[in-house]
Amino acid sequence: MTETQTPTWAFGLITLGKGLAVLVGLLTAAAYLTWLERRLLARFQLRLGPNRVGPFGLLQPLADGLKLMMKETFLPQEADRAVFLIAPALSMLAALLAFAVIPFGPPLELWGVKLFQLADPDVGVLFVLAVSSLGVYGVILGGWASASKYSLLGGLRSSAQMISYELAVGLAIVGVILLSGTLRLSEIVAQQAEGVWNVFLQPLGFLLFVIGGIAETNRAPFDLPEAEHELVGGFHTEYAGMRFASFFVAEYGHMVVMASVATTLFLGGWDGPFVEQAPLLGLLWFALKVFAFMFLFIWLRATLPRVRYDQLMSLGWKVLIPLALLNLTLTAAGVAALGAS
Amino acid sequence: MPVGALEGLLQTLKGMSITFKYLFVPPVTVQYPEEKRKAPPRFKGRHYLRLWADGTERCIACHLCEIVCPANAIHVVDAPNPKTNPISKSHRYAADFQINMLRCIFVGDCEEVCPVDCIVLSDDYEVSGYTREELIYTKDMLLEKHPGASGRDPMVKRGDGRME
Ligand code: SF4
Ligand code: SF4
Numbered sequence: 429m430t431e432t433q434t435p436t437w438a439f440g441l442i443t444l445g446k447g448l449a450v451l452v453g454l455l456t457a458a459a460y461l462t463w464l465e466r467r468l469l470a471r472f473q474l475r476l477g478p479n480r481v482g483p484f485g486l487l488q489p490l491a492d493g494l495k496l497m498m499k500e501t502f503l504p505q506e507a508d509r510a511v512f513l514i515a516p517a518l519s520m521l522a523a524l525l526a527f528a529v530i531p532f533g534p535p536l537e538l539w540g541v542k543l544f545q546l547a548d549p550d551v552g553v554l555f556v557l558a559v560s561s562l563g564v565y566g567v568i569l570g571g572w573a574s575a576s577k578y579s580l581l582g583g584l585r586s587s588a589q590m591i592s593y594e595l596a597v598g599l600a601i602v603g604v605i606l607l608s609g610t611l612r613l614s615e616i617v618a619q620q621a622e623g624v625w626n627v628f629l630q631p632l633g634f635l636l637f638v639i640g641g642i643a644e645t646n647r648a649p650f651d652l653p654e655a656e657h658e659l660v661g662g663f664h665t666e667y668a669g670m671r672f673a674s675f676f677v678a679e680y681g682h683m684v685v686m687a688s689v690a691t692t693l694f695l696g697g698w699d700g701p702f703v704e705q706a707p708l709l710g711l712l713w714f715a716l717k718v719f720a721f722m723f724l725f726i727w728l729r730a731t732l733p734r735v736r737y738d739q740l741m742s743l744g745w746k747v748l749i750p751l752a753l754l755n756l757t758l759t760a761a762g763v764a765a766l767g768a769s
Numbered sequence: 770m771p772v773g774a775l776e777g778l779l780q781t782l783k784g785m786s787i788t789f790k791y792l793f794v795p796p797v798t799v800q801y802p803e804e805k806r807k808a809p810p811r812f813k814g815r816h817y818l819r820l821w822a823d824g825t826e827r828c829i830a831c832h833l834c835e836i837v838c839p840a841n842a843i844h845v846v847d848a849p850n851p852k853t854n855p856i857s858k859s860h861r862y863a864a865d866f867q868i869n870m871l872r873c874i875f876v877g878d879c880e881e882v883c884p885v886d887c888i889v890l891s892d893d894y895e896v897s898g899y900t901r902e903e904l905i906y907t908k909d910m911l912l913e914k915h916p917g918a919s920g921r922d923p924m925v926k927r928g929d930g931r932m933e
Pocket of ligand 2: 830
């Protein structure tokens with residue numbers, strides 16, 4: 429694009445700045461999501477939740493982080509050392525990397541470099557799909573390397589679950605791609621900002637994506653990989669200290685990414701009232717939409733019991749995937765009939 | 770299949786509406802150290818040794834509570850009551866009286882057996898300490914500071930047993 433006019437150092441500097449800002453933002457968001465989850469879940473259950481550390485318990489994530497850092501880092505005797513150490517990092521990497529292509533604000537440019545999106549490849553959607561499914565490796569490798577039956581079972585469950593639900597999620601996304609005719613995320617958002625949000629054109633697809641997304645992020649009621657009642661802690665049973673924290677942060681990071689992707693693809697990304705007049709408002713709209721998803725995640729956790737494993741599988745393969753195929757067929761027929769895009 | 774799925778979705782939404790309502794119900798949490806709940810009338814908490822209205826000790830060192838205690842938590846040492854400045858209204862008084870709060874199981878048998886309504890279980894439930902020694906309550910800790918300080922009179926029936 430305009431990279432020829434932009435000096436390389438400026439491009440590098442801005443990208444570095446953006447990257448750091450996003451990294452810090454994401455990690456902070458993940459940390460505070462744990463706080464939000466505990467507080468909200470408590471309110472759903474008529475409790476107060478953590479409110480002692482700092483005002484409203486706002487320093488709780490810091491206290492937790494400090495505590496986790498002080499913990500002994502424990503390595504099981506039989507564990508596969510290298511893999512055991514790499515797995516949490518892999519999980520974290522997958523969660524953070526996917527955010528690189530999300531347009532979290534309007535296309536403002538500084539010296540020809542987009543400010544509110546780290547990178548804007550033409551295959552943004554594919555990139556998100558590819559990277560977010562890498563997360564399963566962290567889980568299954570962690571489970572396998574721990575040399576513990578609980579971890580292994582948790583890891584296996586998780587991989588089966590993530591792979592099954594990825595299909596439904598992928599098919600739901602194809603509907604959006606058919607409508608917009610592009611894989612570039614910024615363009616998908618721009619189209620929605622001009623026209624209608626995809627959620628109105630693809631209500632079924634949106635529903636499937638959200639359900640699949642919850643299963644992909646291993647959240648209740650699909651949190652079988654870490655079903656604490658049967659598997660102790662699932663894949664992270666043997667992890668302690670900061671390595672455990674990495675898994676934990678990765679899970680929340682993954683949730684943020686899922687919510688961001690859903691926002692980008694279905695809810696018009698940064699689009700919202702008065703964005704044309706004040707483009708910076710777009711950041712707020714985006715954050716609000718992501719927050720709404722987080723609320724939904726927590727709300728669901730407060731409501732639904734964990735499903736059984738066979739129920740999970742039959743929901744995925746017998747309900748979600750056929751519905752996703754139906755949705756895809758209808759969308760394709762609609763696009764062909766109207767000759768859209 | 771699709772009918773079942775639709776039904777499941779509707780039921781999920783119904784469940785979610787119920788949990789959402791609970792988001793606006795005030796929490797039942799009591800912020801303990803700042804906010805304290807009053808114990809119900811029949812609550813059996815830490816012991817007191819009561820005084821007569823004139824300030825003399827009720828305990829006559831009869832050892833009945835010591836004998837009846839199923840947990841062997843009480844230790845009474847009797848001594849002849851001095852003629853001048855009598856401490857109790859009997860020929861004996863408790864020279865030492867100890868209750869091991871770590872052994873006590875708060876059955877209240879001691880209160881029931883006491884012939885002079887001396888030992889009572891109050892509604893103070895904050896029985897805690899950092900060492901074992903400090904949880905052996907001695908006579909000076911157990912004695913009422915002034916008559917009626919324990920807030921408990923065994924001759925008055927405790928509530929009907931229901932929580933308020
Ligand atoms: S309450 Fe029961 S256990 Fe405690 S001192 Fe009295 S008789 Fe013993
Ligand atoms: S407290 Fe009552 S039962 Fe126990 S020794 Fe004194 S008078 Fe006897």
